[in-house]
Amino acid sequence: MQITKEQVQKLACSDGFAWFKEKFPQGGDYAEIIQALNADKKYEWARWGVSQAYKTFLQGETKAEFIKAETKATDAMVVELNSMEHPADQVEGENSSGDDAR
Template identity: 35%
Template sequence: MNTQVEQTASPEDANKAQITLSMLRQWGACSSGKSWFSAKFPQGAEYGETMTALYADKKYDDARWLAQNVFDKAFSKEIVISDVNSLIALTKQESGEEHSSGYGARIGSSG
């Protein structure tokens, strides 16, 4: 018997960047995507955290699907902030860089 409790919050109390299993159901997510999310984030997770985990698990199609649905159906400034934070985290992971400015920074252009 599954004793995990799915996150339910009133709309006014909800974090606008929060993704829940209920949202994924409403948006018509595939069963494997819902299963992955439920196993990884039984209480829900911020959009950026979800995207970072999708990329870490190499679930690129699911990441594209989520991005499209979030920006079509749940767009907010909190989503944008969460997205930017996840991109920064992914960039740091891929480059192995801990420094984003100062002497340790790498520049993306020259000339």
């Protein structure tokens, strides 16, 4: 799902719009925008963008396209999270008693 500069300009703050224009001068794919925000550690902006997308696109004729775009964004985040190093004491099965009731 393509997000245009015009759409972002209507909703975003001036800093957010400047970031968007720099990263996606021709507009961009929803999932790629969310990934770029997270990569730049702009987590609050990413959450805000997802919230705005749900309000804007999860209705009418854009609903199916948005659901596909959101699934793509979520899949990319899962891949990224699964590729991260985790401290041994936080990984299931390592240094774990297996007591899930704790």
